[in-house]
Each structure stands twice: as structure tokens, then as C-alpha cells.
Amino acid sequence: MPPIDYDPATEIHVRRFQGKLTSDRCQAMAGEVEAEINSLIEEDPEARLAFDLAGVDFIVSAFIRLCLQAARRMPKGNFTIVHCQPEVRKIFSVAGLDKLIELS
Amino acid sequence: MDQVALIMEKAVMAAAEFNQFDQAATDRVVEAVFRAAFNARIRLAGMAVEETGMGVKEDKVLKNVLASLLVYRDIRGEKTAGVIGYDERLGITEIAQPLGPIFALTPVTNPTSTVIFKILICLKTRNPIVISPHGRATKCSCETARICYEAALAVGAPEDCVQWISEGSHDLTHRFMSHPNLALILATGGSGLVAAAYSSGTPAIGVGPGNVPVLIDRSADFPFAVSSIISSKTFDNGTVCASEQAVVVEKAVAEEVRAEFERQNCYFASPEETAKIEAAVINPKTGGVNPAIVGRPAAEVAKRAGLEPPAGTKIIIVPLDRVAADEPLSGEVLAPVLAFYAEEDYPAACNRCISLNYRGGLGHTAAIYANDEERIRQFGGLMNAGRVVVNTPSSQGGVGGTFNTLPTSFTLGCGSGGKNITTDNISAKNLINIKKVCRRRPNAMWDEFETGKFLDDSFDADSLPGEYGRNF
Numbered sequence: 074m075p076p077i078d079y080d081p082a083t084e085i086h087v088r089r090f091q092g093k094l095t096s097d098r099c100q101a102m103a104g105e106v107e108a109e110i111n112s113l114i115e116e117d118p119e120a121r122l123a124f125d126l127a128g129v130d131f132i133v134s135a136f137i138r139l140c141l142q143a144a145r146r147m148p149k150g151n152f153t154i155v156h157c158q159p160e161v162r163k164i165f166s167v168a169g170l171d172k173l174i175e176l177s
Numbered sequence: 178m179d180q181v182a183l184i185m186e187k188a189v190m191a192a193a194e195f196n197q198f199d200q201a202a203t204d205r206v207v208e209a210v211f212r213a214a215f216n217a218r219i220r221l222a223g224m225a226v227e228e229t230g231m232g233v234k235e236d237k238v239l240k241n242v243l244a245s246l247l248v249y250r251d252i253r254g255e256k257t258a259g260v261i262g263y264d265e266r267l268g269i270t271e272i273a274q275p276l277g278p279i280f281a282l283t284p285v286t287n288p289t290s291t292v293i294f295k296i297l298i299c300l301k302t303r304n305p306i307v308i309s310p311h312g313r314a315t316k317c318s319c320e321t322a323r324i325c326y327e328a329a330l331a332v333g334a335p336e337d338c339v340q341w342i343s344e345g346s347h348d349l350t351h352r353f354m355s356h357p358n359l360a361l362i363l364a365t366g367g368s369g370l371v372a373a374a375y376s377s378g379t380p381a382i383g384v385g386p387g388n389v390p391v392l393i394d395r396s397a398d399f400p401f402a403v404s405s406i407i408s409s410k411t412f413d414n415g416t417v418c419a420s421e422q423a424v425v426v427e428k429a430v431a432e433e434v435r436a437e438f439e440r441q442n443c444y445f446a447s448p449e450e451t452a453k454i455e456a457a458v459i460n461p462k463t464g465g466v467n468p469a470i471v472g473r474p475a476a477e478v479a480k481r482a483g484l485e486p487p488a489g490t491k492i493i494i495v496p497l498d499r500v501a502a503d504e505p506l507s508g509e510v511l512a513p514v515l516a517f518y519a520e521e522d523y524p525a526a527c528n529r530c531i532s533l534n535y536r537g538g539l540g541h542t543a544a545i546y547a548n549d550e551e552r553i554r555q556f557g558g559l560m561n562a563g564r565v566v567v568n569t570p571s572s573q574g575g576v577g578g579t580f581n582t583l584p585t586s587f588t589l590g591c592g593s594g595g596k597n598i599t600t601d602n603i604s605a606k607n608l609i610n611i612k613k614v615c616r617r618r619p620n621a622m623w624d625e626f627e628t629g630k631f632l633d634d635s636f637d638a639d640s641l642p643g644e645y646g647r648n649f
Contacts (some may be wrong), residue, residue, distance in 0.1 A: 097334065131197050134190035136334055158196065167277070168193035169358070 077122070085121045085153075086113055091128035099135035106139060110146050121122050122147055122173070127156035137168050144174050180342075181352045184307055187337035189358050191305035194335035195275060197367055198303055207301045211249035213328030214293040214321070216243055221289040221324075224317035229285050231472025235467035236413035240587075241292035247578040248297050252605045257302045261611070265573060268616030273609045275303040277360030279520050282374070284366045286472060286511060287587055288314035291365055292321040296339055296586040297554070300329060304360065304606040308341040309350055311366065316368035319343050333421030338460050339560040354379055361608070375596055382603055384418070384588050387593060388538030390530040391421040392525070392556060394428045394547035402546035403437040406515075407572030411491050415512045416472040419542040419564070419575025422509055423516035423531045424494070431519035444479070444486035445517070446491050449504070451495045457482035458514060459505040473539040475513040498555050500532040508537050508597040523552065527559055534560055544571040552634045563590050563600030578604050 077086045113120050144152045153175040165176055207289040222237035240256045279299050283291040292308055295513050299306040310318030321342045326339035354362055354377035364374040364383035393402050393499045410421050420475045422465035426434045435445060446454055475493050477485050486546035500507040506516055534543060543560040546568050547553050566574030578584030586602035601607060630636045
């Protein structure tokens with residue numbers, strides 16, 4: 074998994090995901106992502122983070138929970154999900170995340 | 178987070194994940210659940226009888242077979258994910274969408290079979306399900322749900338696609354039913370529960386009690402009819418809501434029918450004995466049926482009433498001449514107790530069936546034994562029932578799949594008479610939203626109309642033929 078990149082133009086840290094985010098993959102990466110977020114917040118409590126899902130075409134509920142946890146860890150409004158494919162964007166709406174997290 | 182919120186959050190997540198399943202992935206889950214439920218049918222039936230004290234183990238095994246094998250065979254070929262239909266001429270593509278989380282109330286009378294059935298049809302339609310079992314069937318229902326869930330998970334079903342409540346309460350049930358993220362309530366149970374489901378504000382398919390009249394017409398084959406009714410009414414000791422509740426015959430054949438019932442080991446109660454049966458079967462405080470006799474064999478019901486029918490008695494038959502609220506045995510009794518009415522003629526027999534139908538069984542099931550097509554047609558037209566079964570045991574006939582080609586179901590829609598939206602035997606097709614993508618297909622007739630004329634008040638319905646020809 075790639076580490077979190079920083080985009081100086083937008084001042085947003087970007088974590089990219091690829092492919093099908095199955096239960097096994099989510100389980101394997103959950104600790105790693107959590108550690109990355111903790112480290113980011115430790116470094117800069119006001120940091121802004123985006124999950125980039127441009128390369129993602131399937132997500133399981135465990136990934137939705139991962140997104141929810143990230144949103145809860147970050148200051149309000151500092152966490153976004155970007156570049157959702159429509160199929161994945163729809164899933165976030167079904168799960169009700171569109172009311173809690175900024176999605177694009 | 179409290180229990181309701183937590184379970185509903187998990188259900189919503191499962192619904193989201195389930196949305197992405199295509200037909201093949203969905204069908205893998207359904208097949209795995211069918212196989213697991215079918216393989217556990219005997220153990221689960223034993224658990225159900227032991228826990229509830231109702232019914233007959235061998236019959237509950239058969240119910241589990243109906244709920245697993247027959248339901249699976251009904252739904253396995255159905256398209257329930259993605260594009261399910263396309264008509265080039267009409268220009269309409271149909272796309273199946275899941276409803277979302279479904280809250281399923283399951284009864285004490287058919288606990289494990291109803292759980293299997295509801296899980297199969299929910300998973301087939303990619304809807305997560307939360308099972309809320311009857312309080313006296315919690316253990317066997319939760320075990321059934323667990324077996325199905327683990328089988329589903331093993332082939333990649335979404336986590337939490339099946340959940341169950343092991344300790345329910347009135348308050349908890351109501352909170353689930355009115356939860357804003359709930360898509361549908363699938364309620365099978367008592368009338369109070371079903372009414373609560375309908376008043377919750379959440380869409381509901383609720384099926385309550387029946388009161389099935391069975392008319393044995395003079396054209397019927399009496400030995401066949403009686404044998405069929407006995408096999409139906411004694412099946413699982415009469416716990417099926419589609420089971421016969423009252424036999425109606427013309428007086429001219431009443432003695433012959435009665436003799437046939439007696440020959441086939443049924444016992445006709447005297448007026449004094451009928452009063453004793455009523456006292457044993459009906460709870461005087463509530464006016465409802467005493468739960469202790471539900472699903473119990475005829476001998477035990479007789480013993481509770483202080484009767485001593487001949488050994489081997491299959492059904493206790495109580496001759497009645499009224500249908501009324503203050504004649505409680507004219508209502509539904511889910512035990513081998515059957516009312517018997519002898520009427521002057523065929524119209525009077527039909528009228529009696531209508532009265533029974535309107536005494537708590539609206540929209541449910543009615544039955545006729547006849548070999549006179551005109552009478553079968555007439556009876557079918559008179560009954561307010563989702564199913565009118567002909568020359569068929571109504572328990573099995575109503576549930577479908579064995580004696581007819583109705584979809585096998587443990588939730589029998591009762592139409593508007595039963596405050597339902599449908600008279601269908603509820604199945605997977607009732608649990609999807611069908612989205613229609615409509616391509617432009619101009620209406621040639623509309624194109625020919627000069628729509629400006631509709632703004633002219635003098636252009637009335639009589640003007641249409643003159644303007645557009647008689648074939649408008």
C-alpha cells in the first residue's frame with residue numbers, strides 16, 4: 074500500500090486505494106491505515122486527509138467502517154473521500170455516509 | 178450505542194456492500210444457505226418441538242424441507258440483481274434494486290421454517306435481514322439464523338447480512354420497526370403484532386391469522402375430501418395458518434360426511450362436550466385461544482377438556498350453528514379442532530363460508546372440495562381470499578409447491594382484506610424495487626391528437642369520435 078502523499082497545492086494529504094477492497098484486504102490494511110492517520114494527526118492536528126478511490130471498484134462494509142473511523146478521528150470537515158467511481162459513490166449513499174462525509 | 182442502533186448500523190453497512198453483488202455472487206450465497214438449512218432440517222425441527230412444545234417433529238422436518246428445498250427451487254432461477262428484463266418494443270429495461278434492511282418477525286408455530294424461508298428470500302434479493310423470533314421460539318430460531326449466516330459468510334456474503342435478536346422485548350421490537358433506516362417489515366404472527374407493524378410508519382408485509390372455511394360440496398368425493406382434510410388439519414398438529422378451521426356441508430349430505438369423518442377416526446363432540454372443548458381451548462379472559470393447546474395433538478386437547486374420545490382420534494369436530502365473536506370456536510384454532518356446519522342448501526353453505534371468511538380470515542385462504550366446475554367457479558368468486566384451494570389440503574395448498582404450483586411461502590399475503598398490499602404467496606419477487614429505464618417510444622395516437630383542442634371547453638368526450646374516428 075502506498076503511504077499518504079501530500080499535495081502542497083491543495084494542502085491535503087492523500088491516501089490512495091486500488092482495486093477491490095475485500096474483507097481480507099481491509100482486515101490486512103486496517104491497522105496500517107489507522108497508524109498512518111494517527112501519525113498524521115500527531116504531526117499536524119489540523120491536517121486534512123482525503124481517501125482517493127479513483128482505482129476502486131468494489132468495497133465491503135469493513136472499508137466503510139474504516140472511512141467512518143477516519144472521519145471520527147479527524148477534526149470535523151478535515152476528512153474527505155475523492156474520485157469515487159459512481160458505483161462506489163452509490164454504495165456510500167446507501168450506507169448513509171454522504172450525510173457524514175464529504176464525497177466527490 | 179444501543180442495541181437497536183448498533184444492529185441497524187451493521188445492517189445498513191451490509192446493505193451497502195450487498196448492492197454491489199451481481200447475480201452469480203448472490204446465487205452462490207443463496208445456494209450455500211439452502212444447503213446448510215436443508216442439512217440441518219432434522220436437528221432444527223427437533224429443537225423447535227422441544228422448545229415450543231408445539232407440533233410434530235416429522236412434520237416440522239417437512240416444513241423445513243419446504244422452506245429450504247422448495248423455496249430454493251422456486252427462486253434459484255429468478256433474476257434479482259442488475260438487469261432483470263428488457264423489452265425492445267416497449268423500450269423498457271427493468272433493473273432490480275434491493276430494498277435495504279428488512280426486519281423479520283417470525284412465529285412460534287413455524288419457527289425454524291419461517292426463519293429459513295425469510296433468510297433465503299432476503300438474501301436472494303440482496304437485502305440484509307434482522308430476525309426477531311417469537312419469545313417462546315428464540316433458541317431454535319436463533320440457531321437457524323446462525324447456521325444460515327455462517328453458510329452465507331463462507332461464500333463471501335456481506336458481514337452482518339443476517340442478524341438476530343436473542344432477547345427481544347415489546348419495546349425493542351417497536352423501536353426496530355420504526356427505525357428510519359429500516360426498509361421493510363416482514364411480519365408473520367399474531368394480529369396485534371401485524372397491526373403494530375403496519376402502524377410503525379415503515380412499509381410492511383404483515384400476515385396475521387386466517388379462518389379457513391372448507392366447503393365439501395355434494396359433488397365431492399367424500400372419502401377423498403375427508404382424508405385430505407384430516408391430513409391437512411393434523412399436519413404439525415394444525416399449526417399452519419392456512420389449515421382448515423370449519424367444514425361446511427349441505428344438510429342433505431351432512432350425515433354421509435359425518436360418517437366418513439368418524440370412519441376415518443375423527444370424533445364429533447356432543448353439545449355438552451363442545452362446551453367443555455370451548456372452555457379448554459379458549460382463554461376466557463382474552464377471548465383468544467389458550468396457547469397451551471396450540472399445536473397439541475387431539476388426544477391432549479380432549480384430555481384437557483375432560484373428554485375421552487376413542488383411542489387414535491385424529492381431530493375433534495364441534496358441530497356449530499353460528500359464526501360470531503361470542504362463538505369462539507367459529508374462529509381460528511391452531512390445533513386439531515374443527516368446526517362443522519350443516520346448511521339447508523348450497524347457497525346457504527356458501528353464505529356460511531362467507532361468514533367464516535369475514536370472521537377473522539379475510540384475504541387468507543378458503544377451500545372447496547367439488548367436482549362441479551360451476552360450483553368451484555362460483556365459490557372462487559364469493560370468497561375474499563388470496564388463495565382458494567380446490568380438492569387440496571389447505572395447509573399444504575396454501576403454502577404452495579406440493580399440491581399446486583403456487584410459490585412455496587411461509588408468509589401468505591392476504592390482500593386488502595388482511596390489510597396487505599398483495600395477495601401473493603410472498604417470495605423473492607416481493608422484496609425488490611424494480612427500476613424501469615424507459616427509452617423514448619412515442620405514442621402514435623397521442624401524436625395524432627391536436628392537443629390545443631383540449632383547451633376548448635366545448636370539446637367533450639362525445640366529440641372524440643368525430644375528431645379522431647370511432648377507434649380513438
